Amino acid sequence: xxxxxxxxxxxxxxxxxxxxxxxxxxxxxxxxxxxxxxxxxxxxxxxxxxxxxxxxxxxxxxxxxxxxxxxxxxxxxxxxxxxxxxxxxxxxxxxxxxxxxxxxxxxxxxxxxxxxxxxxxxxxxxxxxxxxxxxxxxxxxxxxxxxxxxxxxxxxxxxxxxxxxxxxxxxxxxxxxxxxxxxxxxxxxxxxxxxxxxxxxxxxxxxxxxxxxxxxxxxxxxxxxxxxxxxxxxxxxxxxxxxxxxxxxxxxxxxxxxxxxxxxxxxxxxxxxxxxxxxxxxxxxxxxxxxxxxxxxxxxxxxxxxxxxxxxxxxxxxxxxxxxxxxxxxxxxxxxxxxxxxxxxxxxxxxxxxxxxxxxxxxxxxxxxxxxxxxxxxxxxxxxxxxxxxxxxxxxxxxxxxxxxxxxxxxxxxxxxxxxxxxxxxxxxxxxxxxxxxxxxxxxxxxxxxxxxxxxxxxxxxxxxxxxxxxxxxxxxx
Numbered sequence: 001x002x003x004x005x006x007x008x009x010x011x012x013x014x015x016x017x018x019x020x021x022x023x024x025x026x027x028x029x030x031x032x033x034x035x036x037x038x039x040x041x042x043x044x045x046x047x048x049x050x051x052x053x054x055x056x057x058x059x060x061x062x063x064x065x066x067x068x069x070x071x072x073x074x075x076x077x078x079x080x081x082x083x084x085x086x087x088x089x090x091x092x093x094x095x096x097x098x099x100x101x102x103x104x105x106x107x108x109x110x111x112x113x114x115x116x117x118x119x120x121x122x123x124x125x126x127x128x129x130x131x132x133x134x135x136x137x138x139x140x141x142x143x144x145x146x147x148x149x150x151x152x153x154x155x156x157x158x159x160x161x162x163x164x165x166x167x168x169x170x171x172x173x174x175x176x177x178x179x180x181x182x183x184x185x186x187x188x189x190x191x192x193x194x195x196x197x198x199x200x201x202x203x204x205x206x207x208x209x210x211x212x213x214x215x216x217x218x219x220x221x222x223x224x225x226x227x228x229x230x231x232x233x234x235x236x237x238x239x240x241x242x243x244x245x246x247x248x249x250x251x252x253x254x255x256x257x258x259x260x261x262x263x264x265x266x267x268x269x270x271x272x273x274x275x276x277x278x279x280x281x282x283x284x285x286x287x288x289x290x291x292x293x294x295x296x297x298x299x300x301x302x303x304x305x306x307x308x309x310x311x312x313x314x315x316x317x318x319x320x321x322x323x324x325x326x327x328x329x330x331x332x333x334x335x336x337x338x339x340x341x342x343x344x345x346x347x348x349x350x351x352x353x354x355x356x357x358x359x360x361x362x363x364x365x366x367x368x369x370x371x372x373x374x375x376x377x378x379x380x381x382x383x384x385x386x387x388x389x390x391x392x393x394x395x396x397x398x399x400x401x402x403x404x405x406x407x408x409x410x411x412x413x414x415x416x417x418x419x420x421x422x423x424x425x426x427x428x429x430x431x432x433x434x435x436x437x438x439x440x441x442x443x444x445x446x447x448x449x450x451x452x453x454x455x456x457x458x459x460x461x462x463x464x465x466x467x468x469x470x471x472x473x474x475x476x477x478x
Contacts, residue, residue, distance in 0.1 A: 016049040016153035053154035056147065061096075062089045063114075065143050065161045073332060075171040076135055084126040086114055086143070086160075096147040101163070103138050106130050114145070132168045135279065136269050137312050137336045139163045167312055169331040170280050172287035175452045205229040240386035241289050242297045242379065242410065245282050245306045247275065248370060249339040251393025252418065270338040273444035274418045278391045279334050281416060281448055285389060286321075286330045295322040297382065298330065301392070303374035312336035371402040379409035390415040390437070400428035404435030414455055415439040 012020065023045030030038035066085040074080035086098065096114040116124035132138065141163025148155050205221040208228035221229035246252075252275045271279075286296055297320050298306035307313035313333035321330050379388070388410025390403065395417060407413035419426045419441045432439040440454040 011053065012049055012154050013148055013152055015151075016052065016155075019045050019049050019153065048151070049153045052149040052151055056149050056154050056156040060156060060158060061147060063087065063096075063143075063145060063158075063160045064089065065141070067141060067161075067164045069140075069164070069166055073167040073169055073328075073335070074130075074132075075169050075331075077131065077133055077171060079129045079131045080166065082128055082130055082140065084143070085123055086126070087123040088114070096145050098146070098160075099144045100128070101141055101144060101159075102130075105132060105134070106138075130166065135168050135170045135276075135335050138166045138168065140166050167332060167335045169335045170283040173280060173284040173448045175284055175288045176449055204232045206232045239293065240295045240297070240382065242299065242382060242386065242388050243282060243285065243306070244299050244301065244375070244388070244390040244392065244406075245278065245337075246301045246370070246390070246392040247306075247309075247337060247339055248301055248341045248393060249343050250341065251301075251370075251395070251399075252278075252339055253343070269336060270340075272339070274393060275339055277442070277444045277446070277448070278393070278416070278418060279337060281391055281451070283331060283334050284448055285391075285452075286327060290323075290327040294386070295320065296326065296330070297321075298333075299375065299378055301370035301375065302372075303376070303378040307333035307337060309340050310334070310337040369402070370399055371406065376406065376409070379406055383409050384411050386411055388413045392416070393418045394420065395428035397427060397431065400431040404431055404437070407432070407436035413437045416451055417441050419443060 023042045026038050026042035026045060029035070030042055064087045066087075068083050070081045070083065082100075084100070097111065098114050099109050099111045102109045110126075110128045112126050114124050115122075116126065118125070130140070141161060143160045145158045145160055146155055147158070205218050206229065208217070208230050212230045216230045218229050218231050249270070252272050282298075286298075289296060299319060300306050300308070305317055305319040307318070308316050310316060310333045312335040314329050316333075318329065321327065388406065390406070390413070392403070392415065395403070403415075413436060415429075415432050415437045417426060417429050417432070417439060419428075420443065426441040429439045429441045438455050440451055442451045
């Protein structure tokens with residue numbers, strides 16, 4: 001290693017250290033040779049760097065940094081352009097070396113010189129790109145400025161601003177159309193909110209055409225006209241779907257050993273491979289349904305809004321989403337969602353105590369029981385308004401039995417259950433299947449498109465149609 005490599009870089013430049021070394025040599029020569037002029041030179045060589053150092057410490061220049069991301073939120077593996085505008089106020093300190101501080105996952109921090117060659121109006125502008133393979137929220141910045149005195153003898157490092165937060169959302173995987181045909185129009189399968197007592201203006205009839213389903217025959221109009229007439233209904237609202245996203249720590253840490261911490265140092269998220277799979281599934285399913293104009297409700301295992309504990313959610317209390325804005329809000333909520341709750345499994349006797357408490361046991365803790373009354377009450381509020389999808393972690397037998405009755409609240413029920421038992425049929429899946437769920441066991445390595453294809457073709461569309469038919473039964477004469 002060279003001598004310069006041993007010298008501290010935060011005090012003097014190479015020129016400054018050179019002057020100090022020259023001053024030391026001059027001082028030594030003055031002592032040996034008895035020359036006063038060499039002593040004067042030595043003092044001058046010592047004073048110049050020291051005065052420069054004092055100057056940059058007392059008269060540090062002031063900078064302002066403006067940072068923006070384009071796009072403001074970015075999907076994993078996609079690039080965002082970071083635009084920096086740096087302006088200086090106060091005295092001019094000459095050229096300044098600046099460096100943008102980045103989390104380790106983004107690689108080497110970009111460095112640049114101020115002012116830039118293309119600077120205009122005292123403001124220099126810079127651009128660089130960032131790309132992250134993982135979701136989360138990352139602090140970009142602050143900018144560290146290293147400036148020197150006009151003679152280039154001393155150095156000072158100074159942090160400018162606090163940085164800004166970049167939100168990286170999970171990227172949606174394109175799902176096959178087998179799970180959702182996306183049919184819309186006059187067949188009516190996507191209209192899931194119909195008024196209980198429609199007037200004649202709400203129901204238009206036309207002559208029966210070959211291929212029309214018999215369930216759309218309007219018998220009163222048929223009797224009046226003497227020929228088969230069918231309902232020609234306009235879809236006045238959007239179809240609905242409810243997604244249950246399980247983010248309990250114990251559900252995704254099961255089977256991974258007691259050493260599982262699930263802490264991602266770069267994004268500061270408590271997560272794991274299984275939960276990341278479920279987050280991607282939630283994003284993909286939401287995008288898949290939003291493309292087909294579904295209105296989505298996202299809940300957690302306790303019936304709370306799914307993003308209640310997500311620090312990236314625009315509105316943590318929101319649970320209903322629709323349209324492009326709703327899908328964007330879901331993506332932002334999923335960006336920093338993490339595993340929550342206690343990091344140890346609840347003993348079986350506590351689970352039993354809770355279920356007994358439903359019958360009147362004093363002291364039962366309802367807040368710790370997943371898939372219980374809190375969730376069921378939320379599902380009952382939108383009973384049979386559309387399909388129900390559950391994205392859950394490892395379920396105990398008791399938890400599977402608690403979730404099983406929820407199938408009755410959806411026009412149809414679908415479940416993806418994370419498991420570490422790859423080659424055996426999961427008992428929780430069996431329990432859900434017997435209760436009416438279309439359930440599939442998955443692992444963190446299961447292709448999402450393959451898991452989605454495990455559901456019966458057209459099942460979700462059939463569910464939406466069934467929901468509409470159930471409500472029509474009492475309102476529309478057959």
